[in-house]
Amino acid sequence: MMHCRNISRLFFIRACFWNQLCHFSQMLLIMISIASLKAEEGIVTPEIPALIQKVIPDDLVKIKEFWNGLVIIKASIIQTNPDGMRLTGMLWLKKAKSGDERLRLDYQDDYKQRLIIKNNELFIMDLEEKSTAPYPLSLTPAQLLLKRPLNFDHDVKIIDSAQQGDDAQIVLVHPSDENAGRLVLFFNLKGGVRLLRWKVIDAHGNITEVELNQKTIQLNDPTLVPDSLF
Numbered sequence: 001m002m003h004c005r006n007i008s009r010l011f012f013i014r015a016c017f018w019n020q021l022c023h024f025s026q027m028l029l030i031m032i033s034i035a036s037l038k039a040e041e042g043i044v045t046p047e048i049p050a051l052i053q054k055v056i057p058d059d060l061v062k063i064k065e066f067w068n069g070l071v072i073i074k075a076s077i078i079q080t081n082p083d084g085m086r087l088t089g090m091l092w093l094k095k096a097k098s099g100d101e102r103l104r105l106d107y108q109d110d111y112k113q114r115l116i117i118k119n120n121e122l123f124i125m126d127l128e129e130k131s132t133a134p135y136p137l138s139l140t141p142a143q144l145l146l147k148r149p150l151n152f153d154h155d156v157k158i159i160d161s162a163q164q165g166d167d168a169q170i171v172l173v174h175p176s177d178e179n180a181g182r183l184v185l186f187f188n189l190k191g192g193v194r195l196l197r198w199k200v201i202d203a204h205g206n207i208t209e210v211e212l213n214q215k216t217i218q219l220n221d222p223t224l225v226p227d228s229l230f
Contacts, residue, residue, distance in 0.1 A: 053162070053163050053164075054161050054162065054163065055161040055162065055163045055168045055169075055170060056163065059163065059168060059189055060158075060161065060170075062189065062193055063168065063170065063185075063187055063189075063193055064152050066187075066192075066193035066195075067150060067185075068148060068149045068150055069220075070095065070148075070195065070219065070220065071094065071095050071096075071148060071219075071220050071222075072093070072094055072095075072218075072219060072220045072221055072222060072224050072225055073091065073092075073093040073195075073212070073217065073218075073219060074090075074091065074092050074093075074216075074217070074218045074219075074221075074224040074225065075090075075091055075212045075213055075216050075217035075218065076088065076089070076090055076091070076213040076216045077089050077090070077091045077105075077210050077211060077212055077213065078210075078211045078213070079107075079208065079209065079210050079211075080208070080209045080211075081208055082206040082207055082208060087107050087108070087109060087111055088107070088108045088109060089105055089106055089107040089108055089111075090105070090106045090108070091103075091104070091105050091210075091212075092104045092105075092224065092225045092229055093145075093146070093225070094146075094222075094225040095145075095146050095147065095148035096146070096148055097147075097148065098120060098143075098147070099119060099120050101117060101118075101137075101146035101147070101148075102117060102118055102146075102225055102229070102230055103115070103116070103117035103142070103145075103146060104116050104117075104225075104229050104230065112126065112127040112128040113125065113126060113127065114127055116230060117137060117142060117146065118230045120136070120137045120138065121134045121135065121136060121137055122134070122135045122136075122137050122140055122142060123135075140181075141174070141180070141181045141182070141183050141200060143174075144156050144172055144174065144183050145183060145198070154175070155175075156172045156173070156174065156175065157172065157173050157174070157175040157178070158170050158171065158172060159171050159172075159173055159178065159182075166188050166189045166190040167186070167187070167188055167189070167196075168186075168187050168188075168189055169184055169185065169186045169187070170184070170185050171183075171184050172184070172185065179203060180203060181200065181201060181202050181203055182200075182201040183198060183199070183200060183201075184198060184199040184200075184201065185198050186198065186199075194214070195212060196211070196212065196214070197209060197210060197211040197212060198210055
């Protein structure tokens with residue numbers, strides 16, 4: 001069995017094995033941390049900066065409509081891990097009903113990891129050791145990122161929001177378990193709605209941030225995420 005070692009962060013998992021049982025010491029994935037890992041004292045969410053106001057209802061409607069109209073994303077990304085490490089990479093994402101969603105993240109800078117989501121599973125691939133570790137997608141906040149359509153009255157709960165000028169952010173949790181992990185989405189509302197970045201907060205308050213390079217982002221073209229990628 002594998003001993004303690006770093007695996008991907010966004011999407012980042014550090015796994016340790018004791019007595020032939022796998023225990024996750026830290027689990028951060030893109031937006032993705034394994035939801036079954038919980039702190040005994042509950043999740044700690046960093047305080048939202050002192051922005052002017054909550055997202056106004058009209059803008060919240062626009063954000064919800066934009067999010068459910070967003071199907072395909074291809075972009076280069078900058079990922080900041082909880083320890084401050086910054087990685088660059090390429091992201092391919094396809095939102096869909098359960099079982100059809102797809103995501104791939106290839107890291108650059110000689111970081112020999114790849115993340116794949118398909119068939120309701122999340123796969124962490126070690127390209128150097130040529131090994132793959134699968135995890136159920138249902139146990140990760142990635143299901144909130146990839147589900148389409150996303151019912152904001154049933155599938156997810158908005159527990160906080162903030163807005164300053166044209167910038168807005170919303171904090172999402174799974175309604176059945178608010179302590180399992182949180183997804184924070186950041187948008188710009190000038191002339192429409194643009195997705196800027198997201199943060200994944202795990203059950204211990206560790207934060208992984210993924211910023212989309214706006215110069216490279218391409219949206220809603222099915223040819224951008226072919227099946228051959230998976």
